[in-house]
Amino acid sequence: AQTVTQSQPEMSVQEAETVTLSCTYDTSESDYYLFWYKQPPSRQMILVIRQEAYKQQNATENRFSVNFQKAAKSFSLKISDSQLGDAAMYFCAYRRMNRDDKIIFGKGTRLHILP
Amino acid sequence: KAGVTQTPRYLIKTRGQQVTLSCSPISGHRSVSWYQQTPGQGLQFLFEYFSETQRNKGNFPGRFSGRQFSNSRSEMNVSTLELGDSALYLCASSLVGGGNIDEQFFGPGTRLTVL
Numbered sequence: 001a002q003t004v005t006q007s008q009p010e011m012s013v014q015e016a017e018t019v020t021l022s023c024t025y026d027t028s029e030s031d032y033y034l035f036w037y038k039q040p041p042s043r044q045m046i047l048v049i050r051q052e053a054y055k056q057q058n059a060t061e062n063r064f065s066v067n068f069q070k071a072a073k074s075f076s077l078k079i080s081d082s083q084l085g086d087a088a089m090y091f092c093a094y095r096r097m098n099r100d101d102k103i104i105f106g107k108g109t110r111l112h113i114l115p
Numbered sequence: 116k117a118g119v120t121q122t123p124r125y126l127i128k129t130r131g132q133q134v135t136l137s138c139s140p141i142s143g144h145r146s147v148s149w150y151q152q153t154p155g156q157g158l159q160f161l162f163e164y165f166s167e168t169q170r171n172k173g174n175f176p177g178r179f180s181g182r183q184f185s186n187s188r189s190e191m192n193v194s195t196l197e198l199g200d201s202a203l204y205l206c207a208s209s210l211v212g213g214g215n216i217d218e219q220f221f222g223p224g225t226r227l228t229v230l
């Protein structure tokens with residue numbers, strides 16, 4: 001069975017600084033997607049960034065980038081120039097490719113931004 | 116384009132009652148997935164529907180059921196409610212699902228409280 005582990009339940013970062021959220025996963029599949037989702041307090045879950053396992057290049061979206069280490073089954077999220085609006089729960093997630101839409105989520109990391 | 120909508124947003128029920136939650140996907144989306152979010156268990160997959168057929172099911176008791184209509188709207192039903200069913204229920208829609216590269220968009224959720 002696939003699992004996703006986020007070892008940091010909470011983190012804090014000073015505004016404008018850089019922070020890295022950790023995630024490891026376990027799967028025997030070779031084709032899959034990895035995601036980072038953001039869930040602000042009392043607001044909807046939104047997709048931050050996505051990585052296809054077959055792509056070696058790390059995905060980036062503006063201030064958000066990932067470090068995807070397929071052999072190590074590691075998928076960390078780096079947020080550069082942290083902003084107050086980045087405060088949220090961040091979920092690392094996994095989904096098999098071309099099988100079904102079931103997403104397996106980690107337990108989440110609550111990120112606090114210190115002004 | 117309107118996002119995923121869920122009704123009602125908040126619900127209070129008592130043990131033993133049953134409840135029906137509704138999810139309207141983004142126009143044109145045919146796949147709908149449901150998740151239960153609790154502080155203890157995190158986000159757990161309930162089921163995925165596509166073209167009125169359940170395509171995948173999570174590890175939940177038979178008290179949890181769902182269906183999808185021809186317009187892709189989906190409902191989930193929980194019978195004989197238990198205190199542990201108190202949770203945020205999220206639905207997500209995508210164009211065709213099935214592990215396709217399509218992004219899944221989440222609704223705001225229905226907060227169910229069982230007393």
